[in-house]
Amino acid sequence: MNWTxxxxxxxxxxxxxxxxxxxxAAQLGGVSRNAVIGKVHRLNLPGRAKAGGSATSTRAVKRPAPSARPANYPARSVTRTVTRTVGATALKEEIDIAAEEIEFVPPSNVVVPISRKLALTDLTERTCKWPMGDPLKDDFxxxxxxxxxxxxxxxxxxxLAYQPVADRRKAAVRV
Structure with a gap:
């Protein structure tokens, strides 16, 4: 079938x-639904909203109640512009994202080892290979x-490197 x-x-x-x-496709005859969709994309025709929803609808962001949030976790609302597609059309919309700032309080019973400050060539199988500093600087x-x-x-x-999965999930939920 040729597209005349x-x-x-x-x-x-x-x-x-x-x-x-x-x-x-039924009205044109001799062409499939997928052929119509492909041609619509190649022609860059504007898309339409899918049934059951509005093209500009936004989802409500759940925010914890202020009383459920500890005092040292201030909340802030951030507006982000996101792009999503509906059919062949890319839509931009602004959504509000609730973000919480988490104050890191290191445990007080941790002993930090004194670094021996080894260069890469000085490392052995039995030395800690944790990098410290900026690799582009001389003091790395x-x-x-x-x-x-x-x-x-x-x-x-x-x-630090191998955190239990449960702790990582808790940290991801907070953000």
Whole structure:
């Protein structure tokens, strides 16, 4: 099946009238619904909202009640512009996102090892390979404290690198 100028004009007219791709295919004859959709995309015809929803509808953002939030977790609302597609049309809409600032309080019973400040060439199988600083700067080094055979890091850095899954999920829920 060839797309003649007359068939393309009829497709554009039927699309603008709001007919579905299946209805257009039936009226044109000799063409499938997918062929109509493909041609609509290639022609960059404007899309339409899907049935059951509005193209500009936004979802409500759940925010915890102020009383449910500890005093040291101030909430703020951030407006972001997001792009989503409906059919062949990309829509931009602004949505409000509730964000909470979390104050990090390190545990008081943690002993931080004193770094031996080793260069890459000085590392062995039994030294901590935790990078420290900016790799592009001259003062970049590795921790270098004794590490166990089972880990490339010392005990302190291993706890930082390998966090239990439950703790990561709790942190992700807070954000």
């Amino acid at each position: 100028d007359e068939r393309v004009e009829k497709l554009k007219r039927l699309w603008a009238e709001g007919l579905s791709a299946s209805q257009i 080094h590795f921790c270098g404290v004794d590490a166990s055979e089972a880990s490339p890091y010392c005990g302190y850095h291993a706890r």
